Amino acid sequence: MPNPLHPVVAEVTARIAERSAAGRGAYLARMAEAASSTPTRAGLGCSNLAHGFAACSGPDRLAVRGVTKPGVAIVSAYNDMLSAHQPFQEYPDWIKAAVRDAGGVAQFAGGVPAMCDGITQGRAGMELSLFSREVIAMATAVALSHDMFDSTLLLGVCDKIVPGLLIGALAFGHLPAILVPAGPMASGLPNGEKARVRQAYAEGKATRDDLLAAESAAYHSPGTCTFYGTANSNQLVVEVMGLHLPGTTFVAPGTPLRRALTDAAARRAVEISAQGPEYTPLSQVVDERSIVNGVVALLATGGSTNHTLHLVAIAAAAGIRLTWDDFADLSAVVPLMARVYPNGPADINHFAAAGGVQFLVGELLDAGMLHGDVSTVAGPGLDRYRQEPFLDDGVLTWRPGARVSGDRDVLRPVAEPFSADGGLRMLAGNLGRAVIKVSAVAPEHRVVEAPARVFTDQHAVGAAFQAGELNRDVVIVLRQQGPRANGMPELHALTPALSALMARGHRVALVTDGRMSGASGKIPTAIHCTPEAAAGGPIGLVRDGDPVRLDADAGTLSLLVESDVLAARRPVDAPRDDAGWTGTGRELFAAFRHAVGPADHGATVFGPTFADADLDELEYSV
Incomplete structure (x- = not known):
């Protein structure tokens, strides 16, 4: 009953x-x-x-x-x-x-x-x-x-x-x-094996042929x-x-x-x-x-x-x-x-x-x-x-349908779940609001406090990893990735490098106003950070070396900098203007960037422009 x-x-x-x-x-x-x-x-x-x-x-x-x-x-x-x-x-x-x-x-x-x-x-x-x-x-x-x-x-x-x-x-x-x-x-190549080859390729331990063979065996x-x-x-x-x-x-x-x-x-x-x-x-x-x-x-x-x-x-x-x-x-x-x-x-x-x-x-x-x-x-x-x-x-x-799970390692009843709470959590703090997927993050990795390393381009993160600049405890802050900045791309390509850093024993996390997708995995990642940097959000005030604390258990996302110091700061980078957002058809979508709303309102253009609005007071128009 x-x-x-x-x-x-x-x-x-x-x-x-x-x-x-x-x-x-x-x-x-x-x-x-x-x-x-x-x-x-x-x-x-x-x-x-x-x-x-x-x-x-x-x-x-x-x-x-x-x-x-x-x-x-x-x-x-x-x-x-x-x-x-x-x-x-x-x-x-x-x-x-x-x-x-x-x-x-x-x-x-x-x-x-x-x-x-x-x-x-x-x-x-x-x-x-x-x-x-x-x-x-x-x-x-x-x-x-x-x-x-x-x-x-x-x-x-x-x-x-x-x-x-x-x-x-x-x-x-x-x-x-x-x-x-x-x-x-x-079903094709087991997912764990696919992830292993991806990480090995990111570290230079597998060839492109190895990687392509694995990917084509998974998606076949x-x-x-x-x-x-x-x-x-x-x-x-x-x-x-x-x-x-x-x-x-x-x-x-x-x-x-x-x-x-x-x-x-x-x-x-x-x-x-x-x-x-x-x-x-x-x-x-x-x-x-x-x-x-x-x-x-x-x-x-x-x-x-x-x-x-x-x-x-x-x-x-x-x-x-x-x-x-x-x-x-x-x-x-x-x-x-x-x-x-x-x-x-x-x-x-x-x-x-x-x-x-x-x-x-x-x-x-x-x-x-x-x-x-x-x-x-x-x-x-x-x-x-x-x-x-x-x-x-x-x-x-x-x-x-089945009333008993056929494999309790995959699917469990409500009375005996893998976790008492759901796979997604919300974060809030002086960096704004964000989403984190914790279902694949081990409990010991759900709280990370480390110095920030700030980027505005995902390829620069990869270059810094290859140069050995990230081989430490670090919170990667990747901004100017929100819907108004550049259409809010998924950043899943960062996963192999960040996974390699974690495998070396480092405390590592990602904070971004971009997306990480349904493929978000074992790296604690605060995504959809809003207000985004391009809208004047506080993520735009983070500097290299600032201590950042991501606490998925407490639901907080904090920049550990005195409030008076933070109040005196101004953003040091800006999103690309329309002239810089060209190629691959991006120029055709420039109007969307100007009209899009914030992440917590669905990042959609079917509503107000939000350009000068108080985000806390906004009601979605339908």
Whole structure:
């Protein structure tokens, strides 16, 4: 029998609803006004509609022209360069056939860009990465702007892509929307071995050929990368939010079950349209309770730090104000139930085999850590997400998921977690506010006090490491990496060098206004430091040699310098101006840098500019 809702989960949800009342109410009113019980395209003029079916043929042409059958939009992040998105090539034909059989008509409404942080890591293209989320959201809006559709299927997997698709779809929240994943690749080179070769290469103990052989053995086929980074965090979080069909997340591509689940999502998109028997608009699925469920799932599994940005931005798109304090309070009571690389040696396939999302949801529901009374794309209530899909003589059905973990080194029950609190913590002090992922950081490394070494370029950190300048206890302060400075790139390329310093016995930490991603590992790293240096944040006042204390246990981030000395200082470096932010298409995104908000407001351009605002008093505009 499930326990009552945990009092902290209930309190956090209530205060989110209270602070969001005005924005949420206005959002829902807009969605209600946009809703229609007849196919949306019925309101188009004859010329408009003729353009909408000019390229159609056969029964689909008749269906679109007839304006009686619900229209389903396909919005896809397909490209064949990225392993996670390559499987989507076949999906549109599958979906169109399944929708047709279900009594609707599907059209490929638009494609959205999909970039890979694994490819751009440490390169100029990474400075476009976070802003690509906004481009994806806008591209999704463009795809849905034709007033041709009554339901939406969103095909995407990785990093900024799923949040961007969801933010864009929430602007059309009167329409149902189902996220359709592609699944993870098969397990390859063990993650521990991959990390060992990376560290050896950073120290000059392995060749480039050794490194490439290891990397290509780890990332080797179509499907999502198997470590628990932002891509797989995306998938797990949105399933627990009720935006996937149950059990869809970690089914491998190229399997009969993957095809059956894709077909089922297509049929379900018809059923939950306004013309179907179970109208379930996206605005009804994404509410305060589902947002809290997503945060709880993230914390219970030690998921990607990027979601302290993305979930805030997604919530704002639905008229909901989510704050880092909400994350912090939930993290204090949500147990860490999973260890998946970089939090442990297992990969996401091992997690799924041990019981996966079904075990996680069941345990958290029974412990009162999740809201069970939510709307989902599968129907009312989160209980159905305890179930796993399988094929019985080719027929898709669901059965109860595992109630006992198949591997307690990977997945544990709420009563016997790896840690009593979640994998993410918030830090605050005279350096501002920041996020730290502690699920992979050993307890003895969670408090670091050491002299600062200040950088404004990640490549300079690598050069200093190679020159032996960092071979000591040190807190690397890497600033001018925030969204306003240079688009807030991920800095995961620093991990091998910092890991090597730790392996030599040094106390080492990283403090940055940039990102470290879902691949954040064993190095204690204060990320998303806000206000960022480019916005006049105190991180811009740190000098080489200043003692810095990062205390993940106490939740503090402090520059140990007298306040009068600090007050007399002025920043000594500045972000690149627009003239210096060119190449690799960066100049096209300059306007985003000027419009972007702070990290704790989602680092999004869909809100006020924050240029001269008091950040403590800002309310997110929706």
